[in-house]
Amino acid sequence: MSEQNKFAKLEYDGKVYTLPVIIGTENEAAIDISKLRDMTGLITLDPGYKNTGSTQSAITFLDGETGILRYRGYDIEELAEHASFMEVACLLLFGDLPTQSQLTRFEKDVAEHSLLHEDMRKFFDALPSTTHPMGVIAAMTSALTSFYPRSLDPYRPPHEVYRTMVRSMAKLPTIAAWAYKASKGHPFNYPDNTVDYCSRFLKMMFAMPTSPYEIDPVLVGALNKLLILHADHEQNCSTSTVRIVGSSLASLYSAIAAAINALGGPLHGGANQEVLVMLRKIKESGVSTKTFIDKVKSGDKSARLMGFGHRVYKNFDPRAKIIKKACDDVLNKLGINDPLLGIAKELEEAALNDDYFVSRKLYPNVDFYSGIIYQAMNIPEEMFTVMFALGRLPGWIAQWKEMLDMKQAIGRPRQVYIGATQRAFVPMDKRVDTK
Ligand code: ACO
Numbered sequence: 001m002s003e004q005n006k007f008a009k010l011e012y013d014g015k016v017y018t019l020p021v022i023i024g025t026e027n028e029a030a031i032d033i034s035k036l037r038d039m040t041g042l043i044t045l046d047p048g049y050k051n052t053g054s055t056q057s058a059i060t061f062l063d064g065e066t067g068i069l070r071y072r073g074y075d076i077e078e079l080a081e082h083a084s085f086m087e088v089a090c091l092l093l094f095g096d097l098p099t100q101s102q103l104t105r106f107e108k109d110v111a112e113h114s115l116l117h118e119d120m121r122k123f124f125d126a127l128p129s130t131t132h133p134m135g136v137i138a139a140m141t142s143a144l145t146s147f148y149p150r151s152l153d154p155y156r157p158p159h160e161v162y163r164t165m166v167r168s169m170a171k172l173p174t175i176a177a178w179a180y181k182a183s184k185g186h187p188f189n190y191p192d193n194t195v196d197y198c199s200r201f202l203k204m205m206f207a208m209p210t211s212p213y214e215i216d217p218v219l220v221g222a223l224n225k226l227l228i229l230h231a232d233h234e235q236n237c238s239t240s241t242v243r244i245v246g247s248s249l250a251s252l253y254s255a256i257a258a259a260i261n262a263l264g265g266p267l268h269g270g271a272n273q274e275v276l277v278m279l280r281k282i283k284e285s286g287v288s289t290k291t292f293i294d295k296v297k298s299g300d301k302s303a304r305l306m307g308f309g310h311r312v313y314k315n316f317d318p319r320a321k322i323i324k325k326a327c328d329d330v331l332n333k334l335g336i337n338d339p340l341l342g343i344a345k346e347l348e349e350a351a352l353n354d355d356y357f358v359s360r361k362l363y364p365n366v367d368f369y370s371g372i373i374y375q376a377m378n379i380p381e382e383m384f385t386v387m388f389a390l391g392r393l394p395g396w397i398a399q400w401k402e403m404l405d406m407k408q409a410i411g412r413p414r415q416v417y418i419g420a421t422q423r424a425f426v427p428m429d430k431r432v433d434t435k
Helices: 036-040 076-082 085-094 100-112 120-126 133-147 158-184 197-206 217-229 237-246 252-263 271-285 289-297 318-334 339-352 355-359 367-376 381-405
Strands: 007-012 015-023 029-031 060-063 068-071
Touching: 007 036, 015 036, 068 076, 068 085, 068 318, 076 217, 076 318, 085 100, 085 197, 085 217, 085 381, 100 158, 100 197, 120 133, 120 158, 133 158, 133 252, 133 381, 158 197, 158 252, 158 381, 197 217, 217 318, 217 367, 217 381, 237 252, 237 381, 252 381, 271 339, 271 367, 271 381, 289 339, 318 339, 318 367, 339 355, 339 367, 367 381
Parallel strands: none
Antiparallel strands: 007 015, 015 029, 060 068
16 A cells, blocks of 8 residues: 555635545555545545445455456465365465465364354254244354353453454354254254364264265365355455444454344345345246346346346456356266256356346356355255355454454444434424324
8 A cells, every 4th residue: 555645636615625545556546535524524425335445455356347356466266276265264364375384273273163162052942943044143153252252352362363263263164054954953963173174064064863974075175166255355245344343342253243144135145045046936937038137127126137246346257257167067077967057057148148237237246156056065045145154254354353453443434414404392292193
């Protein structure tokens, strides 16, 4: 970051104000308006933060115009091809790719904390069986603060911070697998710390007392890749939630629980489940992809092309390219011929050649093909967004840590008030129903 003596001038009410321009390491330029209100009495208005930088950050760079995504400077394509999810987690959390001994130490620390406190088992029984697994994992993550109250310490000695970060990484897969088991009424599996992070999760998901789980390297490889692709995405809705909740010095667990709730919405991480629902509806109703695309174009909100469009990618989402290829590879290796993949490809082809989508710069996003891989892995639809949360976790933690290290002020946007101006209190007997 540098200011490089660049300035923007703002003319308002006959006066000219000079505002510094901040240039990022990838030459992104931002007008620094942090003193604007003191200087001019003005605030800026940007609903949905479409054009507002909420922070400086050294974690993830993305260029939505050219489809670039990098974690700590490394291209997502290279990381997805060569790294494990644990390596990428280290990269995000600590800033550099780990050496073998650093990675081994981190994996060991995470494995050591993978158990849940036995009292937490009761919570799974207490929630109604209708609870969406995202609701379960949010509630359980929130509860971690009660089991580890030191995470509330605002002065956080570094070893406590590290332990809280490690506990979060360690326990969320156990929570997620148990949420699934609870939804099925199956017995819970304890984590097997002799295997790697992804295998451990798959074993907890699928092992049964009646049939042990055989670790399949194809599935483990696919899971590593999917988690890496979701691991961070700069200041998206759930990550901004982590930073804003964390800025009040709430515990990391509280901030992650809030982020899980934000991620669950269908316009964010919930889209991966919605894509499968959409593909299945198309298949079951027998409508052609053309008819469906026409319905989407008619503006019918019930027929939005889920898994398409992105707030920042206006050319292509690099993650979608990698996932599409991974989807083909995994289905081939597993010998699965999923008709939903055919429908997805037809929809993509039709949309990419249709002016409605082209003119609005709508391309497949990370969620368009991920559900098809998860389905091939036997992961049920309602767990798709949970899988996204597992992937995004190191990103959330890294962003929380960065926010604290920067001593960022508490997040507190302003507003432009458009309600009633001052009026006198009306006693009950004088009130009139005007609606
Ligand atoms: N299908 C049909 N039309 C769409 C779609 C879509 N998936 N996405 C955007 N549009 C249209 C809008 O209707 C709008 O058209 P208009 O200008 O005629 O009104 C135009 O494209 C711009 O869309 P916005 O909603 O203004 O774009 P925004 O940046 O606010 O929203 C979003 C981005 C929420 C991702 C949107 O594209 C969407 O709803 N996509 C489907 C849901 C989805 O896949 N979400 C996952 C995103 S990736 C992630 O969170 C991991």
